Amino acid sequence: MAKMKYPEQIVANIPFCPGCGHGIIVRLMVECVNELGYSDKIVMHQAVGCCSLVGLGLDWEMLVGAHGGGGANATGLKRMLKDTALVIAYQGDGDAYNIGLAETLNAAYRNENITVIAVNNTNFGMTGGQMSWTTLPGQRTTTSVDGRDSKTSGMPIKVPELIANSFDTAYVARGTVTSPAEIRKTKGFIKQGLQNQIDGKGHSLIEILSPCPTNWHSNPITDSLDRIEKELIPFYYPIGELKVKGE
Amino acid sequence: MGDMVKGNVAMGEAAIRAGMHMYAGYPITPSTEIMEYLSWRAPQEDRVFIQAESEMAAMKMVYGAAATGARVLTASSGLGISCKQEGVSYMNMAQYPGVMINVVRYGDGLGSLMSGQTDYLREVKGAGNGDARMIVLSPSSVQEAYDLVYEAFDISQKYKSLVMILTEGGLGQMMEECEYSEMKTVPFASWGYTGDRSKDEYRPMGMGADVYAHALEMAAKRVTIKEEMQRWESGFLDDAEYVMLGYGLPGRAIKSYVKARRAEGEKIGYIRPISLWPFPEKAFKGINPGVKGFISVETSDDGGMVEDVALYGKKYGSGFEKVPVYGLFCPPGIPTLRFIGEKFEDIKSGKMKEVF
Ligand SMILES: Cc1ncc(C[n+]2csc(CCOP(=O)(O)OP(=O)(O)O)c2C)c(N)n1
Numbered sequence: 001m002a003k004m005k006y007p008e009q010i011v012a013n014i015p016f017c018p019g020c021g022h023g024i025i026v027r028l029m030v031e032c033v034n035e036l037g038y039s040d041k042i043v044m045h046q047a048v049g050c051c052s053l054v055g056l057g058l059d060w061e062m063l064v065g066a067h068g069g070g071g072a073n074a075t076g077l078k079r080m081l082k083d084t085a086l087v088i089a090y091q092g093d094g095d096a097y098n099i100g101l102a103e104t105l106n107a108a109y110r111n112e113n114i115t116v117i118a119v120n121n122t123n124f125g126m127t128g129g130q131m132s133w134t135t136l137p138g139q140r141t142t143t144s145v146d147g148r149d150s151k152t153s154g155m156p157i158k159v160p161e162l163i164a165n166s167f168d169t170a171y172v173a174r175g176t177v178t179s180p181a182e183i184r185k186t187k188g189f190i191k192q193g194l195q196n197q198i199d200g201k202g203h204s205l206i207e208i209l210s211p212c213p214t215n216w217h218s219n220p221i222t223d224s225l226d227r228i229e230k231e232l233i234p235f236y237y238p239i240g241e242l243k244v245k246g247e
Numbered sequence: 248m249g250d251m252v253k254g255n256v257a258m259g260e261a262a263i264r265a266g267m268h269m270y271a272g273y274p275i276t277p278s279t280e281i282m283e284y285l286s287w288r289a290p291q292e293d294r295v296f297i298q299a300e301s302e303m304a305a306m307k308m309v310y311g312a313a314a315t316g317a318r319v320l321t322a323s324s325g326l327g328i329s330c331k332q333e334g335v336s337y338m339n340m341a342q343y344p345g346v347m348i349n350v351v352r353y354g355d356g357l358g359s360l361m362s363g364q365t366d367y368l369r370e371v372k373g374a375g376n377g378d379a380r381m382i383v384l385s386p387s388s389v390q391e392a393y394d395l396v397y398e399a400f401d402i403s404q405k406y407k408s409l410v411m412i413l414t415e416g417g418l419g420q421m422m423e424e425c426e427y428s429e430m431k432t433v434p435f436a437s438w439g440y441t442g443d444r445s446k447d448e449y450r451p452m453g454m455g456a457d458v459y460a461h462a463l464e465m466a467a468k469r470v471t472i473k474e475e476m477q478r479w480e481s482g483f484l485d486d487a488e489y490v491m492l493g494y495g496l497p498g499r500a501i502k503s504y505v506k507a508r509r510a511e512g513e514k515i516g517y518i519r520p521i522s523l524w525p526f527p528e529k530a531f532k533g534i535n536p537g538v539k540g541f542i543s544v545e546t547s548d549d550g551g552m553v554e555d556v557a558l559y560g561k562k563y564g565s566g567f568e569k570v571p572v573y574g575l576f577c578p579p580g581i582p583t584l585r586f587i588g589e590k591f592e593d594i595k596s597g598k599m600k601e602v603f
């Protein structure tokens with residue numbers, strides 16, 4: 001059997017659950033950085049959440065980020081490193097859009113020259129599947145056991161749209177990892193976000209719709225990907241480029 | 248002879264001259280002039296100044312910048328420092344150097360705009376979650392505030408520890424003569440992140456995989472700091488019947504008071520702690536064994552330092568454990584010599600009871 005080839009920066013198995021989207025996303029980030037020639041010039045803000053598992057297997061310099069602090073942590077890193085290295089803020093939806101909403105929006109507001117990768121799996125994965133601001137109405141989580149009641153807890157938040165429509169940033173896109181074709185497109189978004197940083201264009205946010213089979217209590221391959229394609233994309237989170245500065 | 252400078256401005260200039268690379272903060276009285284000054288002074292010297300959206304964010308920016316080996320500073324007052332606690336704790340975990348300034352305003356919650364020393368317990372006894380401490384230094388003049396900030400960056404790098412300059416609204420706002428020292432140009436520390444994972448001096452992130460080893464390292468570091476970093480000023484201790492202790496502006500007030508009373512023959516001495524953590528317990532070694540009382544003079548509801556005076560004071564000398572510890576607590580502001588004198592009479596006459 002042919003051996004799977006990994007980028008050399010992935011030095012150990014990163015223990016995401018089977019069928020989790022995080023693993024694909026990590027690989028895409030590494031491939032993009034390598035292809036852009038920045039493999040020895042990359043610092044990642046590693047958010048609290050399942051993102052933090054990346055420290056167990058990715059051989060990059062990584063800041064142990066404060067929960068939700070990505071926008072601010074990455075600002076500090078990038079303002080010091082300037083154009084000598086790329087800075088990625090790798091965050092979950094709960095991290096970037098709940099606790100970190102202020103830091104996320106303010107970094108975009110300032111048009112910080114950073115690349116934010118926000119993994120939207122519609123819940124707090126790491127802590128066992130609580131409701132996040134991206135949880136769909138009616139979605140059962142451990143803190144919305146009868147399904148999310150939007151009358152008291154709000155409607156799913158769309159931070160990419162908010163930033164695209166409100167702030168003077170470089171780039172906003174939403175992708176997913178449901179098929180090889182979508183993975184390729186998402187890789188293109190990530191690469192564009194990093195290229196913008198290299199070109200000094202400013203803030204790029206790429207949200208990625210990602211399955212969390214463990215907390216969705218669904219089959220990792222079929223049901224989870226189906227949910228993204230049939231529920232998330234058509235009704236709440238359209239994919240594609242939302243903003244390209246200058247266009 | 249230096250020029251007349253405001254305390255907050257002197258501290259801002261000290262940071263620049265000490266080679267500070269980056270400042271992030273959020274305005275709050277009575278510390279705001281530090282950031283106002285740095286907002287134009289830092290870019291002038293090619294340093295980074297960021298007005299953050301909040302104190303929480305400011306501290307996290309400082310944390311991110313510190314990871315690159317940069318010299319970082321943030322300043323605030325009272326509740327603003329409360330907001331920074333999570334970031335403070337991350338700095339401790341990673342053992343990143345950094346300097347913080349708290350220009351204290353009196354009180355809990357929103358507090359007041361008056362000068363105070365009400366943040367002693369938070370700054371001296373802890374530093375966010377976890378067991379960490381910050382090295383806490385407290386000046387009693389504008390010149391000393393300048394000197395301590397100037398030195399704080401080196402101290403913080405030496406011990407891989409945050410250094411907190413704990414000062415008061417009164418000092419931040421006051422103008423005095425101050426002499427500036429030479430401008431230092433300092434490179435980023437060699438262990439800082441550059442983005443190149445393969446370089447020799449790679450700095451492990453967080454606590455590392457071995458939490459037990461991390462705990463031992465942190466504990467050992469604090470023993471060293473306790474031994475090496477105690478600082479104080481004292482006088483007239485060897486025959487003193489009463490010893491007054493005060494830091495910051497009250498420290499300056501007791502020094503004047505004690506000198507004046509000594510001239511009249513009153514057997515009284517003083518200790519002005521400059522380091523609050525580590526507390527200068529060594530200062531107690533020369534005190535008259537027959538001392539009748541220790542008096543902690545503080546601008547506070549019911550004292551913070553008084554607990555350390557009791558804890559460390561009673562540890563030294565023969566029979567010090569029975570020496571009463573009094574609290575001479577002054578409401579917002581700076582204690583006047585008359586106020587100190589009246590309360591001192593109450594202590595001697597037995598009207599005021601000891602705290603410990
Ligand atoms: C200040 C703070 N509060 C709470 C937590 C606990 N916590 C860890 S991860 C997490 C949620 C993460 O969810 P998300 O960002 O969506 O990431 P996911 O695991 O879903 O990828 C929480 C609440 C923490 N680490 N720090």
Ligand code: SF4
Pocket residue numbers: 015016017018019020021022050121125126211212213214215
């Ligand atoms: S809990 Fe969810 S997000 Fe976290 S590793 Fe498992 S599947 Fe992935």
Ligand SMILES: [Mg+2]
Pocket residue numbers: 092093094119120121122123124125132
């Ligand atoms: Mg999530």
